[in-house]
Every structure is written in structure tokens, then in C-alpha cells.
Amino acid sequence: MARNGYRVAVVGATGAVGTTMVRVLEERNFPVSDLKLLASSRSVGKELTFRGDKVAVEELTEKSFEGVDVALFSAGASVSRQFAPIAARSGCVVVDNSSAFRMDPQTPLVVPEVNPHAVRGHQGIIANPNCSTIQMVVALKPIQDAAGIKRIVVTTFQAVSGTGMKAIEELRLQVEALVRGEPLPRQVYPHQIAFNCLPHIGSFLDSGYTEEEMKMVNETRKIFEDPDIQVCATTVRVPVYYGHSESVAVETRKPLDVKEAVALLKRADGVQVVDEPLAARYPMPLDAAGRDETFVGRIRKDISVENGLVLWIVADNIRKGAATNAVQIAELLVREKLL
Amino acid sequence: MARNGYRVAVVGATGAVGTTMVRVLEERNFPVSDLKLLASSRSVGKELTFRGDKVAVEELTEKSFEGVDVALFSAGASVSRQFAPIAARSGCVVVDNSSAFRMDPQTPLVVPEVNPHAVRGHQGIIANPNCSTIQMVVALKPIQDAAGIKRIVVTTFQAVSGTGMKAIEELRLQVEALVRGEPLPRQVYPHQIAFNCLPHIGSFLDSGYTEEEMKMVNETRKIFEDPDIQVCATTVRVPVYYGHSESVAVETRKPLDVKEAVALLKRADGVQVVDEPLAARYPMPLDAAGRDETFVGRIRKDISVENGLVLWIVADNIRKGAATNAVQIAELLVREKLL
Incomplete structure (x- = not known):
């Protein structure tokens, strides 16, 4: 220095x-x-x-x-x-x-x-x-440490800011044009993003997955130093400016009950648990925007598998991501x- | 008559x-x-x-x-x-x-x-x-018939029209207020829906699931007359006017390869396959609005499990739903x- x-x-x-x-x-x-x-x-x-x-x-x-x-x-x-x-x-x-x-x-x-x-x-x-990987591994780290992760099924809701300044502008201009009844500008995405969902982030590979989806697979394994973690990702662009949301079903090697998972997440570095559903408190991209934490909520047992948890993970993709x-x-x- | x-x-x-x-x-x-x-x-x-x-x-x-x-x-x-x-x-x-x-x-x-x-x-x-169940079972019917469904992990992207006229109006008024820099009206949803995602559809149950999520579990089993199908659902409201989208990972009892699944879906009643990713053709709520078919695309092998497929299913929630x-x-x- x-x-x-x-x-x-x-x-x-x-x-x-x-x-x-x-x-x-x-x-x-x-x-x-x-x-x-x-x-x-x-x-x-x-x-x-x-x-x-x-x-x-x-x-x-x-x-x-x-x-x-x-x-x-x-x-x-x-x-x-x-x-x-x-x-x-x-x-x-x-x-x-x-x-x-x-x-x-x-x-x-x-x-x-x-x-x-x-x-x-x-x-x-x-x-x-990659932004989508970062927030997912921050939230899954205590689960990996406590119970070992066998499989992750993740679907993302990704903000336009992840594409860059021009995409933020494109969503804003499309919304303004719709409000004014004018023709829609479209330059960044192949389809209108305002009031729409595009299951298309990064280029498509021969397998039918996108580059973004495979980043979530490969980067997760590398960061956890665990090539046996199985990951299936579907990445979707949504009309949100800042903040990626992720719906994550994680199957663990050992049982981990919801209370224990919540306790571990509350102590985890960089994580903020927001999980009072009866008070309508759960993570949302609008609340995560401008923040550095990874917000985790909707924590519940995966009722479709023996050892599984379901999480809703949100972070500011430009900041923590x-x-x-x-x-x-x-x-x-x-x-x-x-x- | x-x-x-x-x-x-x-x-x-x-x-x-x-x-x-x-x-x-x-x-x-x-x-x-x-x-x-x-x-x-x-x-x-x-x-x-x-x-x-x-x-x-x-x-x-x-x-x-x-x-x-x-x-x-x-x-x-x-x-x-x-x-x-x-x-x-x-x-x-x-x-x-x-x-x-x-x-x-x-x-x-x-x-x-x-x-x-x-x-x-x-x-x-x-x-x-329920709207979310209808479009899912229409798309999964040929898969259930051909290979038997063991488990479904589904995440939804649901349009505001599913809540009703007042919610359509709320999204429109919020967007207009944001464009004009005015304070946001909010009466229908507990949080701003414009440029946000709410993982909250229907009331929350003690299990942490919502009523909407459990409808997808229970109705799917009843319609398929198969109480052994395991379903894990996460239902999310997004700022889209018409058309629900669903990211579905389906694990089958018997193997079913992607080509065969696509062929079955192309012949299936009420289904339209839209799956040319290299041409940026996949189902989107904006295209499904006003239509009666259930649109299926992003059809690919689930790389995280032995017998599995991943699908992106979109339909007009007010019409087919x-x-x-x-x-x-x-x-x-x-x-x-x-x-």
C-alpha cells in the first residue's frame, strides 16, 4: 500500500x-x-x-x-x-x-x-x-454447510438493469409510450419487455438452456467446490428495474427442518431474513433495490420431496450481484x- | 334443449x-x-x-x-x-x-x-x-399419459387480471403515476405491483404455502386422478396485465426424451408448441393474451435429475384459465x- x-x-x-x-x-x-x-x-x-x-x-x-x-x-x-x-x-x-x-x-x-x-x-x-449465482449461493451457503445440497431447481425473475443502462432506458421508454398511446421503441430485447416476461437471458445453447442458465449451474459448483450439486435453472427477464428474485427448491442430502434453516439463515453473513407472511412481509425487488444484503423469505418445507426446502431470494443485481x-x-x- | x-x-x-x-x-x-x-x-x-x-x-x-x-x-x-x-x-x-x-x-x-x-x-x-392449474395440466397431460408424473416443481409469473378488474386498473394507475412523478395509488395489493414481484397470491397458510400454491397441488392430483403426484408450487404476481407464465420442472416415472415429448405436445389437444429459441421464439404472456391455446416452449431435459423435463407454459389466465x-x-x- x-x-x-x-x-x-x-x-x-x-x-x-x-x-x-x-x-x-x-x-x-x-x-x-x-x-x-x-x-x-x-x-x-x-x-x-x-x-x-x-x-x-x-x-x-x-x-x-x-x-x-x-x-x-x-x-x-x-x-x-x-x-x-x-x-x-x-x-x-x-x-x-x-x-x-x-x-x-x-x-x-x-x-x-x-x-x-x-x-x-x-x-x-x-x-x-454472475449476479443470479451470487445471491443464490449467499442464501444457500448455510444450507450447504449444514445439510449438503443434492439438487437445486431455480427459476429467476431478473431485472432489466442486469442488461445495462440501455435496457433500463428501454423499459422506461416503452412504458411511457404505452401510457401516451405512442408506438413502442424496441432496440435492446427481441420482444417488448414492458408488461411481459421473456424466458431468454443470454444466448441459447444446443441443449435448449441459455448461457445464463448454465452459468448458474457451473458457477454454483465451482464456488461451493462441489461438482456433485445438480442444478436446473430457468432464467426469465421481467419488467422490473432493479433487483433479481429467485424461486429456489433445494433438496438436501441430510434432513434440515425449516426452523433450523431459518435460524441458520438469520446468522448467515450477508443474509437478511424477511419472512413474516401473515404480515405480508417477504422479499421484493423494490425493497432490495439500493441494498447490499441478500433477502430471503417464503422459507418452507418442500412438500414434494423427502429432504427439501423452498426459498424466495432477492437482491439488488447491480449491487450485491x-x-x-x-x-x-x-x-x-x-x-x-x-x- | x-x-x-x-x-x-x-x-x-x-x-x-x-x-x-x-x-x-x-x-x-x-x-x-x-x-x-x-x-x-x-x-x-x-x-x-x-x-x-x-x-x-x-x-x-x-x-x-x-x-x-x-x-x-x-x-x-x-x-x-x-x-x-x-x-x-x-x-x-x-x-x-x-x-x-x-x-x-x-x-x-x-x-x-x-x-x-x-x-x-x-x-x-x-x-x-384455478387458472394456474388449468394451463399446467393441459401441457402436462401428454407427459402424464406417456411417462407418468412423479413430481412437479412449478414457479408461476401471474398477471394482475387474475385478481380482477380493480387490479388491472391498479397496475395501470401506478404506472401512470410513476410516469408523471405523482404519488402511487395502492388499494388492491399490499405492495406496489408496478415494476415489482410479489410472492403472495391468496392467503398464507400455517405451512408457509399460500392458498394458490396448494390449489396447484390438490387440483392437479384431482384432475389427473393420481394422488401420488408430488407438487411444489411457488406463485408470484408480476406486473403483466394478461397471461400467466409457468416455469415447470417435471420428473417422470419412466424416461421420456425431449424429441418424443415435443412430438406428443404438438399433437396434444389445446396445446401450441412455440419452441424455436434460436429465432427467439418462445411463449410470452403478451402473445398469449386474447388466445385460447396453452403455449409451451423452452422444452428441454432437466439436467439435474435422471428422468425429467423442463417446460415454460403460458396461457391467457382470463380465457383458457x-x-x-x-x-x-x-x-x-x-x-x-x-x-
Whole structure:
């Protein structure tokens, strides 16, 4: 650590996740001595505010990482594939929010509440998991520890912010056009998203699953270091701005009763239990927006199987699902003296 | 059959389902000689159009069913509990869209594509299943027949029209208020529904499940006449006007490969397969609205279990989920000479 903090770069600084990374660095008081905001040449000239100061966006180049201690990447997989290795070679530790390195055996895939030890083996790049995976493993961690997870059947309700700024704008413009009786703009999604549900996130594979669905399968196994966990995912885009919701049926190896599961979840790191159904209290994306916790409710026995629980898991996909998790990884690197 | 058709009553004629029942009777050219529109005294004075004629709404009383051959009820369980037995005693056959008699062992619970034979034993009242159950059993019928269903894990994405006219209005008013930056009206749901998801449909039971979730369990078993089918349901309200979507993982007793399942679904009564993911073609509530078919897509192997399939099932909850199914039951009664 040079001077009174670390030299931090945010790559993709003007995106939905990048702008939130800057805000979270400030909110969590991460020890930043210098902040470098990097983006494509199109964003040069823009400014973001950090601790009351305007910081200009600079163009991302191969030389951007000289003197940088840690770089938080959120500019898509192709930018990460090109620039993360360059940043790592220049001595900077990369926390990468894209899918580029997540399944690379050399790259730790880390959720600080779940597998913090995994950062230790890093070789310059640490991957941030997919948003839908993060909130699910945070909620399932105490269940995996207590009873072992055999199978997960998950269906997601994913907010448009997960697609990025343009998708947030598309939902807003579609709703406004509908209210005014005007023709609907449509550029980001293949179908109208306002007042609709699209069972389509990421590209489709030959198996009929989407990339997003297989991320939930493969990343869950890697984070839990348990290749025997069976996962079936259906991922769906819904007309919500912020906050992914997940309906999760989890079958455990050993019995785990609901009361015990609730007690474990209440003690779990990063989890907030919201489960008073008779008072109409359960997690909702509108309440999770802007928060860093993973909210868990509707906790009940799965009546269709011997050892099973059903959960409703909600988190802010841009914060815990991306920006906050990345900053937490940087904090973990500081604590582990790996920066 | 008197004269050139049947004397038909619609109870709850001014509601979201009732008005659609009248439209569907006309569209499907049901042999109606007289149409009686019944509702509470608050609706007296209103008129609906049937085959070009205005029909006045009359107040529902104990004498309303004299001379009526078939009455389609959709005015809530308490109205059905009070008036359906009176109607049946006056010689009229009741098709009841409420939950009042669905689980009564004397009352057939009928989806014409699935268990048409069940109407034969009727004793004056035939129940229309819950909207979420209807579309699921239509899609699962060929799978049950071919391979036997062991377990269903279902998560629903339910439109506000399922709650009724006032809920449709609430979503519309909330969206308009948000666009205009005005305070949000909220009367129907316990939380904002616009841009949110509520894992709460029907009242909560001590088990942590909702009434809606248990309807899917119990009605599925009754319709398939198979008490061994295990069902775990999570039912969620989403900001969609018309069309329920369902993410369904079904475990079968015998193996059934995806190609065979698709072939069976393509031939199944009332089903339309929409499953060309590479062309971004899959069922969506926006496309299902106004249609009578049950749309099935995203058909794939459940990779988390030995014998399993995953499906995405969408139908118009007001039409196939309620009004159309009720009119189809009336048509079945005509075919079976039970009217």
C-alpha cells in the first residue's frame, strides 16, 4: 500500500455496474488514494463524482494500468479478455465482473461470504460470479454447510438493469409510450419487455438452456467446490428495474427442518431474513433495490420431496450481484494482504 | 334443449372473467337461446353486448335460475357457496369458476382436454379449476399419459387480471403515476405491483404455502386422478396485465426424451408448441393474451435429475384459465347430452 490507500481503476466506469462500483467504493470507505475511471473512447469527456471531486473518464488503453494496485472490470467479456491479462501483468490485481475468466481453473470465483479462502490462490485475476449465482449461493451457503445440497431447481425473475443502462432506458421508454398511446421503441430485447416476461437471458445453447442458465449451474459448483450439486435453472427477464428474485427448491442430502434453516439463515453473513407472511412481509425487488444484503423469505418445507426446502431470494443485481461483491473482494484482498 | 338453444346465465357478468365469458360464448357460437346476465345490485343498470344486442345486467337473487339450463359462475367463492346449490336445485347445471366446490368429492373438476369423462358423474355443479392449474395440466397431460408424473416443481409469473378488474386498473394507475412523478395509488395489493414481484397470491397458510400454491397441488392430483403426484408450487404476481407464465420442472416415472415429448405436445389437444429459441421464439404472456391455446416452449431435459423435463407454459389466465375453460365445459355437457 502506497501513500494513504490504493490506486484503484474502474473499467467500464460509465456503465450501470461501473457507476455503482464508484458509489460503493465511496460508501464503504474503501482506502482509495487515486481513482482512475476507464472506458471506451466514446465516454471520454464524461465525469463522475467521487468523494465530492469530479473525476474525468479516461480512455482504456494498454498503458492504463501502470501504477494501479487494483482494477475493477465491468465492461463485458471481450474487454476483459483483452485487457485483464495486460492489467495483471503490469502488477495490478483484477477483479473481473465479466464471464471471461469465471470458469478458468486458474481464476478464483469468489463470493466473500461463501468462499473467501479462494482468493488466496489468485494469479492476478479474480472473477466476480454472475449476479443470479451470487445471491443464490449467499442464501444457500448455510444450507450447504449444514445439510449438503443434492439438487437445486431455480427459476429467476431478473431485472432489466442486469442488461445495462440501455435496457433500463428501454423499459422506461416503452412504458411511457404505452401510457401516451405512442408506438413502442424496441432496440435492446427481441420482444417488448414492458408488461411481459421473456424466458431468454443470454444466448441459447444446443441443449435448449441459455448461457445464463448454465452459468448458474457451473458457477454454483465451482464456488461451493462441489461438482456433485445438480442444478436446473430457468432464467426469465421481467419488467422490473432493479433487483433479481429467485424461486429456489433445494433438496438436501441430510434432513434440515425449516426452523433450523431459518435460524441458520438469520446468522448467515450477508443474509437478511424477511419472512413474516401473515404480515405480508417477504422479499421484493423494490425493497432490495439500493441494498447490499441478500433477502430471503417464503422459507418452507418442500412438500414434494423427502429432504427439501423452498426459498424466495432477492437482491439488488447491480449491487450485491455485481458492484458490491467486487468491492467486497477488493476489501478481502486488503484484509488478506494480497494487494 | 328448448327452442334453438340453451338458456344461459352468467353470474358475475361485469367482472374480468364474466365479461370474457359472454365474449367467448359469442365467439365460439355456443347455442344460446336466452342470455341472462347476473351480478350484485351495484351492477344493475349496466349493459353488455351479445351478438349485437344490448343485454341488461339483472340482480342475482334466489329466483334468478328459474328456466335457466346452464349457469356460468364467476363471482367469487362466497357467492358460489350461496347460490350455486340454489341454481342446481332449480334444475340448472352450474359451471363454477370459484374455488368453492373444487375439492368437494361430489363435484367434478374438469379441464375438457384432460379429463372430459369426469363431467358424467356431475350432480348439478361442475368446477372450473384455478387458472394456474388449468394451463399446467393441459401441457402436462401428454407427459402424464406417456411417462407418468412423479413430481412437479412449478414457479408461476401471474398477471394482475387474475385478481380482477380493480387490479388491472391498479397496475395501470401506478404506472401512470410513476410516469408523471405523482404519488402511487395502492388499494388492491399490499405492495406496489408496478415494476415489482410479489410472492403472495391468496392467503398464507400455517405451512408457509399460500392458498394458490396448494390449489396447484390438490387440483392437479384431482384432475389427473393420481394422488401420488408430488407438487411444489411457488406463485408470484408480476406486473403483466394478461397471461400467466409457468416455469415447470417435471420428473417422470419412466424416461421420456425431449424429441418424443415435443412430438406428443404438438399433437396434444389445446396445446401450441412455440419452441424455436434460436429465432427467439418462445411463449410470452403478451402473445398469449386474447388466445385460447396453452403455449409451451423452452422444452428441454432437466439436467439435474435422471428422468425429467423442463417446460415454460403460458396461457391467457382470463380465457383458457377461466372463461374459455368454463364455456368448453358447457360445450362438453352439450356433446354428452348432459344439458
